[in-house]
Amino acid sequence: MIFSEVARVTLRALLGRRRTILMLLLAGIPILVGLLVRANSSGVSDVGPTLDGLVIRIVLPLVALVFGTAALGSELEDGTAVHLLTKPIRRSTIVLAKVAVAGTLTALLLVPSTVIAALLIGRAGVGSEAALAMGVGVLVGSYVYVAVFATLSVLTSRGLIIGLGYALIWEGLLAGVLPGSQAFSVREYVRGIAELLAPSTMDSMGGGAGALYAAVALVAAIVIGSLRLAAYEVRGAE
Amino acid sequence: MSQAAQPIPALQPTPAPPPTGTLVLEHVSRWYGNVVAVNDVTFEIGPGVTGLLGPNGAGKTTILHMLAGLLRPSAGTVLVAGQSAWRNPAVYRSIGLVPEREAVHDFLTGRAFVEMCARLQRLPEPRAAAARAIATVELESAADRPVGTYSKGMRQRVKIAGALVHEPPILLLDEPFNGMDPRQRLHMIALLRSMAAAGRAILFSSHILEEVERLADQVLVIHAGRLAAAGNFREIRRLMTDRPHTFVVRSSDDRRLAAAFMAQPAVFGTQLDDGRLTVQVAEFGGFTRAVATVARDAGVSLFEVAPTDDSLESVFAYLVSRR
Numbered sequence: 214m215i216f217s218e219v220a221r222v223t224l225r226a227l228l229g230r231r232r233t234i235l236m237l238l239l240a241g242i243p244i245l246v247g248l249l250v251r252a253n254s255s256g257v258s259d260v261g262p263t264l265d266g267l268v269i270r271i272v273l274p275l276v277a278l279v280f281g282t283a284a285l286g287s288e289l290e291d292g293t294a295v296h297l298l299t300k301p302i303r304r305s306t307i308v309l310a311k312v313a314v315a316g317t318l319t320a321l322l323l324v325p326s327t328v329i330a331a332l333l334i335g336r337a338g339v340g341s342e343a344a345l346a347m348g349v350g351v352l353v354g355s356y357v358y359v360a361v362f363a364t365l366s367v368l369t370s371r372g373l374i375i376g377l378g379y380a381l382i383w384e385g386l387l388a389g390v391l392p393g394s395q396a397f398s399v400r401e402y403v404r405g406i407a408e409l410l411a412p413s414t415m416d417s418m419g420g421g422a423g424a425l426y427a428a429v430a431l432v433a434a435i436v437i438g439s440l441r442l443a444a445y446e447v448r449g450a451e
Numbered sequence: 452m453s454q455a456a457q458p459i460p461a462l463q464p465t466p467a468p469p470p471t472g473t474l475v476l477e478h479v480s481r482w483y484g485n486v487v488a489v490n491d492v493t494f495e496i497g498p499g500v501t502g503l504l505g506p507n508g509a510g511k512t513t514i515l516h517m518l519a520g521l522l523r524p525s526a527g528t529v530l531v532a533g534q535s536a537w538r539n540p541a542v543y544r545s546i547g548l549v550p551e552r553e554a555v556h557d558f559l560t561g562r563a564f565v566e567m568c569a570r571l572q573r574l575p576e577p578r579a580a581a582a583r584a585i586a587t588v589e590l591e592s593a594a595d596r597p598v599g600t601y602s603k604g605m606r607q608r609v610k611i612a613g614a615l616v617h618e619p620p621i622l623l624l625d626e627p628f629n630g631m632d633p634r635q636r637l638h639m640i641a642l643l644r645s646m647a648a649a650g651r652a653i654l655f656s657s658h659i660l661e662e663v664e665r666l667a668d669q670v671l672v673i674h675a676g677r678l679a680a681a682g683n684f685r686e687i688r689r690l691m692t693d694r695p696h697t698f699v700v701r702s703s704d705d706r707r708l709a710a711a712f713m714a715q716p717a718v719f720g721t722q723l724d725d726g727r728l729t730v731q732v733a734e735f736g737g738f739t740r741a742v743a744t745v746a747r748d749a750g751v752s753l754f755e756v757a758p759t760d761d762s763l764e765s766v767f768a769y770l771v772s773r774r
């Protein structure tokens with residue numbers, strides 16, 4: 214009951230008109246690319262790498278960043294979160310409900326978009342297998358990214374900027390250069406899960422490791438976020 | 452200034468009130484980096500209305516936030532209804548907080564917001580409780596409109612309804628009168644008084660002397676993070692008017708008037724410079740009563756008598772300095 218109460222108000226807050234339109238546009242980009250590929254050829258065989266560069270590298274982290282930071286950080290900034298924080302409810306319930314709603318919204322937008330794009334891009338016989346693998350990868354990635362970004366927005370008031378830096382610089386540039394950093398890259402987890410389901414679509418850090426790291430990151434982010442929220446101090450008003 | 456610090460009078464008569472409705476600060480300090488916001492404050496308050504009076508930036512909000520468990524005290528103990536408020540969500544069954552700055556989601560109707568508060572408090576009948584709270588703040592006519600369409604006074608009232616929907620024994624309000632018109636202010640004063648009459652402990656902050664005078668049974672004066680005075684309003688008022696004052700006087704013969712003033716026991720100094728006569732007096736009331744007679748007896752016409760430091764800021768500074 215508490216969970217659904219927090220979830221409901223979070224959902225209403227996240228579905229602001231401007232944000233929703235912007236996110237729908239972002240989610241439409243993979244489909245648009247799919248249509249363009251389809252119009253000019255009969256599809257490609259390397260569906261994984263094509264979608265990886267577009268969806269997993271850019272669209273997924275961006276949408277998750279917007280929803281994740283809006284669900285917690287923005288409410289802490291404008292003070293609406295105070296009405297939740299001054300109730301006799303567990304702080305972990307707040308974090309769980311927020312991550313669940315923001316993660317589900319991200320997944321609802323991006324899983325269909327990814328699956329449709331994979332089916333459009335993929336050559337006959339390749340597309341459906343890749344679509345399933347990428348769809349599941351993006352589904353899991355939605356929740357992991359949102360949890361990480363939501364917790365980041367509790368830890369710092371600059372969650373949006375730092376999250377953007379993480380996705381673009383850490384994951385985009387360094388993870389390719391420094392092999393060890395892959396363990397801290399959600400993008401690599403998503404690639405790993407896709408590989409696990411359809412080995413031909415992706416060449417990653419290894420599917421088992423990806424799934425395991427994703428689970429650990431999700432739990433760790435929620436635990437850290439809850440602990441930090443339990444000791445949250447309003448920023449100086451005076 | 453050299454006199455021994457007087458103990459702050461106990462605000463609550465013995466025997467001790469039930470612990471559910473009390474707020475206690477024991478040697479509480481709070482600092483942000485090198486800045487001390489609250490400095491070694493000790494007080495205990497019980498049922499009734501208590502005003503936290505002080506200029507902006509004095510530390511009032513910091514004190515309220517510590518009582519509401521939204522800030523960790525850097526030193527000392529904060530007890531709300533006998534429990535620590537920090538990292539203890541259970542304490543929110545006993546507290547209602549009405550923050551000043553914090554917003555309510557614009558898209559919620561007033562009723563939806565108050566019902567949400569009721570459900571988060573796990574009340575058995577959230578709708579009925581919300582309806583009662585909305586009636587208490589007289590917001591029924593606007594309850595089904597989005598909060599985004601509310602005036603500032605209405606937002607304040609819907610926040611109060613949300614804070615008292617679970618009928619907490621303690622209500623904390625940060626600058627509740629800000630942005631209210633005089634009519635709303637009167638209504639709010641009546642509302643808070645009736646809630647105090649029902650046995651609640653109500654602590655509100657304000658930087659306006661008149662608001663505190665009209666509403667509070669007890670007053671805590673805060674200045675620069677320190678507790679400057681505590682007691683009932685009449686005592687505080689007396690302390691404020693009995694302090695030494697400085698007046699600027701213009702007259703037909705300042706030199707002669709200065710000599711006449713020096714013969715008065717209430718005056719302990721006069722100064723003439725740039726054609727202005729400045730008079731230091733020990734007590735406000737005595738001097739203002741005597742000044743016309745003194746001038747007449749000396750055969751001097753008075754053009755102007757003006758106190759120089761009547762700002763609330765200087766009053767607070769004086770109260771701190773005499774402790």
